[in-house]
Amino acid sequence: MTTGVRRRMGVEERRQQLIGVALELFSRRSPDEVSIDEIASAAGISRPLVYHYFPGKLSLYEAALQRASDDLAGRFVEPREGPLGARLLRVMRRFFDFVDDHGPGFAALMRGGPAVGSSTTNALVDAVRQAAYVQILSHLDVEDPPARLELVIRSWISLVESTALIWLDGRRIERGELEVQLVHDFAALAAVSAAYDPEVAGLLRKGLRDEPGDGPFTDLVVRLLALASPPEA
Amino acid sequence: MTTGVRRRMGVEERRQQLIGVALELFSRRSPDEVSIDEIASAAGISRPLVYHYFPGKLSLYEAALQRASDDLAGRFVEPREGPLGARLLRVMRRFFDFVDDHGPGFAALMRGGPAVGSSTTNALVDAVRQAAYVQILSHLDVEDPPARLELVIRSWISLVESTALIWLDGRRIERGELEVQLVHDFAALAAVSAAYDPEVAGLLRKGLRDEPGDGPFTDLVVRLLALASPPEA
Numbered sequence: 001m002t003t004g005v006r007r008r009m010g011v012e013e014r015r016q017q018l019i020g021v022a023l024e025l026f027s028r029r030s031p032d033e034v035s036i037d038e039i040a041s042a043a044g045i046s047r048p049l050v051y052h053y054f055p056g057k058l059s060l061y062e063a064a065l066q067r068a069s070d071d072l073a074g075r076f077v078e079p080r081e082g083p084l085g086a087r088l089l090r091v092m093r094r095f096f097d098f099v100d101d102h103g104p105g106f107a108a109l110m111r112g113g114p115a116v117g118s119s120t121t122n123a124l125v126d127a128v129r130q131a132a133y134v135q136i137l138s139h140l141d142v143e144d145p146p147a148r149l150e151l152v153i154r155s156w157i158s159l160v161e162s163t164a165l166i167w168l169d170g171r172r173i174e175r176g177e178l179e180v181q182l183v184h185d186f187a188a189l190a191a192v193s194a195a196y197d198p199e200v201a202g203l204l205r206k207g208l209r210d211e212p213g214d215g216p217f218t219d220l221v222v223r224l225l226a227l228a229s230p231p232e233a
Numbered sequence: 234m235t236t237g238v239r240r241r242m243g244v245e246e247r248r249q250q251l252i253g254v255a256l257e258l259f260s261r262r263s264p265d266e267v268s269i270d271e272i273a274s275a276a277g278i279s280r281p282l283v284y285h286y287f288p289g290k291l292s293l294y295e296a297a298l299q300r301a302s303d304d305l306a307g308r309f310v311e312p313r314e315g316p317l318g319a320r321l322l323r324v325m326r327r328f329f330d331f332v333d334d335h336g337p338g339f340a341a342l343m344r345g346g347p348a349v350g351s352s353t354t355n356a357l358v359d360a361v362r363q364a365a366y367v368q369i370l371s372h373l374d375v376e377d378p379p380a381r382l383e384l385v386i387r388s389w390i391s392l393v394e395s396t397a398l399i400w401l402d403g404r405r406i407e408r409g410e411l412e413v414q415l416v417h418d419f420a421a422l423a424a425v426s427a428a429y430d431p432e433v434a435g436l437l438r439k440g441l442r443d444e445p446g447d448g449p450f451t452d453l454v455v456r457l458l459a460l461a462s463p464p465e466a
Contacts, residue, residue, distance in 0.1 A: 111355065112345040112355055122344065122345055147403075147405035147406050148406060150399070151396065151399050151400075151406065151411075154395065154399055155392050155395045155396050155399060158391055158392065158394075158395035159388050159391065159392050159395075161391075162387065162388045162391035162392075163384065163388050166383070166384050166387055166388060167384075170380075172380035173380050173381060173384065177429070178384075180429075181425060181426065181429065184425045184428075185421075185422060185425055188418075188421035188422060188424065188425050189392075189418055189421060189422075191421065192414060192417045192418055192421050193414065195417075196410070196413075196414065
């Protein structure tokens with residue numbers, strides 16, 4: 001069933017190869033537009049052989065998404081050293097690398113729709129969000145977050161997703177600027193919450209203790225002040 | 234086909250009644266859990282008669298969602314008078330009224346999934362987002378927004394959605410506080426963007442001209458300053 005020169009692969013090896021080929025195709029175009037024929041052709045095997053390993057396109061898509069999710073969740077892992085702002089910026093850089101590599105597939109997945117909105121794919125997306133949430137909590141050194149802190153973190157994660165989607169639609173802003181902006185957005189949203197909730201304020205103060213004077217939060221406050229004062233003549 | 238005492242409805246009247254009944258049911262529970270039998274029973278008609286007006290549950294769901302979308306888009310319309318913060322707060326109140334009324338259905342729709350993720354439902358959700366975006370631009374008196382301003386507005390809209398979803402999951406924060414917080418979040422995100430982009434800064438300054446001294450932005454800056462200074466002993 002394979003061409004003459006190509007050596008035979010074991011079952012698991014072949015599955016992994018197919019997942020890799022599929023992920024590549026599902027990343028570059030909307031999954032709606034990728035056919036099993038195309039995947040078979042890219043993998044150098046016959047269409048029936050693809051079906052031997054995966055019952056249909058959805059199961060192959062889900063396997064590819066599982067691999068992409070593991071990859072993405074791994075990018076959130078960051079040593080617990082140095083200022084929080086710098087750690088978050090490194091994570092944002094790795095996140096945008098991922099978005100850059102998987103643009104059309106990422107956009108199709110996050111926008112939802114019949115081809116990509118199965119309960120399995122939704123669960124995978126939620127698992128990645130949860131991994132991001134748990135990482136941030138761990139860096140803030142918080143085990144039992146108050147409701148407002150949970151809200152800040154989870155809603156900021158959705159802000160990151162939507163910012164990436166808007167960026168992908170035309171790439172009209174330099175991605176490095178967005179990476180920095182999202183770190184500042186986190187500081188700003190946490191600050192809004194902290195401004196009204198003593199518990200979040202206490203956690204934020206603790207987090208800011210190790211921020212350098214030119215870190216995102218200090219920088220932001222200075223710039224906000226300049227903005228609140230009258231414009232220069 | 235109707236019971237003896239009940240008067241016969243015209244076609245359009247019956248369609249509208251069915252949409253109303255369906256919207257009520259789809260709002261209170263996940264659409265997956267609502268059956269055509271239940272809708273028929275709630276409307277006081279037979280199951281075949283429901284199918285006479287709507288070919289299936291999806292088309293009835295889409296019609297109900299269309300009505301809900303029109304309702305929601307209407308709530309974004311706000312007179313262009315008075316401080317921007319106060320206008321946005323009134324819109325947030327009406328938005329949370331809507332979310333409160335349609336909680337489970339709203340959550341199911343926004344989380345996506347097979348029953349609710351058709352291309353029609355996605356288009357309806359996007360149309361509501363676009364209506365919100367256009368309203369905000371109009372209140373800011375901007376016709377041709379720079380990319381960063383578009384990003385701030387669109388990503389804030391997604392922040393509002395995710396905040397509402399998190400609120401619905403347990404309602405652990407008083408919704409009035411969230412309404413105020415989201416107005417502050419808008420100011421904070423706009424300020425982050427303005428802090429790095431002169432064009433957005435100019436638009437923000439113009440918008441802040443009419444803000445009262447105790448408006449959300451001024452209030453926020455004062456509170457941020459207090460936060461940046463050392464905690465009181």
